[in-house]
Amino acid sequence: MAALDNLVVTTALPVIREDLDGSLAALEWIVNGYTLPFACLLLFAAGLGDRFGRRRVFTGGVIVFTLASALAALAGSTGELIAARALQGVGAAVLLPLSLTLITASVPAQRRGTAFGIWGAINGLAVAGGPLVGGAVTEHLSWHWIFWLNVPVGLLLLPLIRLRLPESRGTDTRLDVLGALLASAGLLGVVLGIVRGHEHGWTAASTLGPLGAGVAVLALFVRWERRAPAPLLPLELFRSRTFALINAASLLMFLGMFGSIFLLTQFLQIIQGHGPQSAGLRMLPWTAVPLLIAPLAGVLTDRIGGRPVVTTGLAVMAAGLAWFALVADPEVGYAAQVPAFVLCGLGMAMFFAPAGAMVMGAVPAGRQGVASGVNNSLREVGGALGIALLASVFAARGDYAPPTAFVDGLVPALWLGAAVMAVAALLVFAVPRPGTSSGDGSPSAPVDRADGSAAQEGSAGAAPAVVTPGGSPPAPPVGVEPDGR
Numbered sequence: 238m239a240a241l242d243n244l245v246v247t248t249a250l251p252v253i254r255e256d257l258d259g260s261l262a263a264l265e266w267i268v269n270g271y272t273l274p275f276a277c278l279l280l281f282a283a284g285l286g287d288r289f290g291r292r293r294v295f296t297g298g299v300i301v302f303t304l305a306s307a308l309a310a311l312a313g314s315t316g317e318l319i320a321a322r323a324l325q326g327v328g329a330a331v332l333l334p335l336s337l338t339l340i341t342a343s344v345p346a347q348r349r350g351t352a353f354g355i356w357g358a359i360n361g362l363a364v365a366g367g368p369l370v371g372g373a374v375t376e377h378l379s380w381h382w383i384f385w386l387n388v389p390v391g392l393l394l395l396p397l398i399r400l401r402l403p404e405s406r407g408t409d410t411r412l413d414v415l416g417a418l419l420a421s422a423g424l425l426g427v428v429l430g431i432v433r434g435h436e437h438g439w440t441a442a443s444t445l446g447p448l449g450a451g452v453a454v455l456a457l458f459v460r461w462e463r464r465a466p467a468p469l470l471p472l473e474l475f476r477s478r479t480f481a482l483i484n485a486a487s488l489l490m491f492l493g494m495f496g497s498i499f500l501l502t503q504f505l506q507i508i509q510g511h512g513p514q515s516a517g518l519r520m521l522p523w524t525a526v527p528l529l530i531a532p533l534a535g536v537l538t539d540r541i542g543g544r545p546v547v548t549t550g551l552a553v554m555a556a557g558l559a560w561f562a563l564v565a566d567p568e569v570g571y572a573a574q575v576p577a578f579v580l581c582g583l584g585m586a587m588f589f590a591p592a593g594a595m596v597m598g599a600v601p602a603g604r605q606g607v608a609s610g611v612n613n614s615l616r617e618v619g620g621a622l623g624i625a626l627l628a629s630v631f632a633a634r635g636d637y638a639p640p641t642a643f644v645d646g647l648v649p650a651l652w653l654g655a656a657v658m659a660v661a662a663l664l665v666f667a668v669p670r671p672g673t674s675s676g677d678g679s680p681s682a683p684v685d686r687a688d689g690s691a692a693q694e695g696s697a698g699a700a701p702a703v704v705t706p707g708g709s710p711p712a713p714p715v716g717v718e719p720d721g722r
Contacts, residue, residue: 238302238387239329241367242271246322247498248372248513248520249380251506253318256380261637262432263315265628268499269428269621270319274326275333276617277424280469280610281417283334288412291335292404296395298331303391310384321384334610339402368502368524372517411467419458420469424618426451431625435632470614471607480599480608482664483547483592484615489661490551490588491619493654496627497558497581498523500647508567508640522575523557526582527589534587543591548665550587555658557581562651567640584658595668627654 246253250264259267286294305324312318374382430448437443462468475481498520505516538546557580564573593612600608627650635646 238306238390239275239332241370242325242329242387245367245371245383246271246380247502248368248506248517249375249383250499251503252375252380252513253315257313257315257318259315260436261628261632262436263319265432265499265624266319267315267322268495268624269432270322271326271329272495272617272621272624273424273428274323274421275329276614276621277421278327278330278417279334279614279617280607281413282331283610284412284467284469285331286335287406290404290406291339292398292402294331295335295339295402296398298328298335299391299394299398300328302328302332303388306384306387306391310381310388333613339405368498368520369514369517372513372515375513377514413462413465413467413469416458416462416465416469419454419461423451423453423455423458424621426454428621428625431622431629435629470611471604474600474604474608474611477599479595479668482668483595483599484612486547486551486661486664487592487596487612488615488619488622489657489664490554490592491616492623492626493554493558493657493661494581494585494623495620496623496625497561497651497654499624500627500631500650501561504565504643504647507637508643519571519574520578522578523582523585526579527586530583530586531589534589534591537587538591538594543595544665544668544670546587546591547595548662550584550591551658551662551665552584553587554581554584555655555662557584558651558655558658562648562655565644565648565651567644592665623654623657627651 246267250267253259253267254264257263282294282298302325305321305328309318309321309325312321371383374380374386426447426449428451430444430446430451433441433444433447439445458470459472462470462472475484502516502520505511505519506513511519534546534550557577560580561574561577564577593609596608596612630650630653631646633646634649635644636642
């Protein structure tokens with residue numbers, strides 16, 4: 238449910254806009270209202286589970302997500318829908334990390350690789366199918382049913398969680414509450430300022446105020462994390478040049494991907510006249526190709542290493558967005574769009590598995606769980622910023638009508654997305670090769686192994702990394718002991 242709701246609403250946005258009389262800014266917040274709390278609370282939610290019991294906190298997450306889904310389905314205005322989506326994001330931030338730790342506690346060690354593989358496949362399918370599922374439900378039922386469908390699933394899960402999942406806790410029960418509050422407030426200010434920029438003007442006080450406050454609060458967040466006893470974002474991890482560069486590239490990749498999908502799904506419906514389901518089907522060359530190509534990308538990574546595969550993948554995605562920018566026109570045929578969608582899907586497949594393994598390989602085995610959470614958080618932040626930035630570029634140059642005005646705004650936004658992907662490719666290209674300096678004065682870990690397992694001594698026997706389009710490879714948490722309840 239958590240992975241599906243990342244993109245499930247994108248193909249319903251034009252219908253929601255017409256039904257609730259929503260503005261461009263409102264549509265942005267319908268998506269960002271979910272991704273921002275999701276991004277900001279991932280690490281904090283994992284800490285809550287360690288302290289109060291993972292099954293207990295996970296149950297609370299299911300309840301919050303289910304209740305928020307019902308509120309979203311009942312929303313009668315964009316404001317109500319945005320508030321419900323934000324509450325959904327809070328629930329999703331609990332579900333994603335704790336689902337992995339609960340698997341570790343409830344599945345025997347010799348079967349965890351299989352369990353993580355099933356988890357990864359389901360999440361990958363959910364992310365890839367989001368636009369199609371959202372489009373089909375919207376077209377044949379209504380956009381409200383996108384959210385109603387979560388309710389029976391959530392209600393069914395509650396007794397199963399109690400009956401089938403053992404309780405477990407972590408060894409470190411400290412919580413960085415102040416860090417979570419500072420990160421959330423800072424990101425909210427930055428995104429709010431970007432969204433308001435195209436509404437009120439970039440020099441308006443209502444734009445500069447949130448932007449300045451957001452940057453200042455994020456600076457306080459960094460300062461606090463340097464001395465916090467249990468930091469939400471362990472800054473020492475970024476001393477590794479590999480870890481810093483691949484995470485920066487992940488943020489930029491999601492920025493370009495989410496922002497582009499946000500606009501392209503609307504282009505297919507509003508300008509080209511396709512229904513929500515048809516738009517979702519037309520996006521499949523992008524969203525479904527990774528399910529087919531990712532295993533091949535893993536094999537290629539085993540042979541030549543992750544660095545060249547990820548660099549090439551990001552460059553291919555940049556080419557795909559540039560292709561779409563070149564052919565974009567109100568009357569452009571689908572045949573001319575397919576190569577762009579395929580290139581983006583191919584590039585995304587080449588990014589996910591190797592990039593996740595590189596993140597895991599850049600840190601000690603005992604910090605892989607934290608590293609995975611950091612990478613997931615930065616990806617979600619990138620998605621929120623991407624929608625805000627590309628929509629701002631669109632609004633500065635275009636409008637929803639006439640069709641030519643929409644394309645006038647879409648083209649520069651796609652060029653920005655392509656440029657961001659190209660910068661991400663350069664960052665990964667700068668990742669140290671195995672055996673060279675990692676940027677912290679020590680030799681870099683052999684990060685190019687497809688499973689990331691050779692990065693550190695003592696990592697033998699760890700569960701294999703699982704990488705999906707919805708997040709980084711999970712790692713079994715250290716020190717998990719079921720409490721017997």
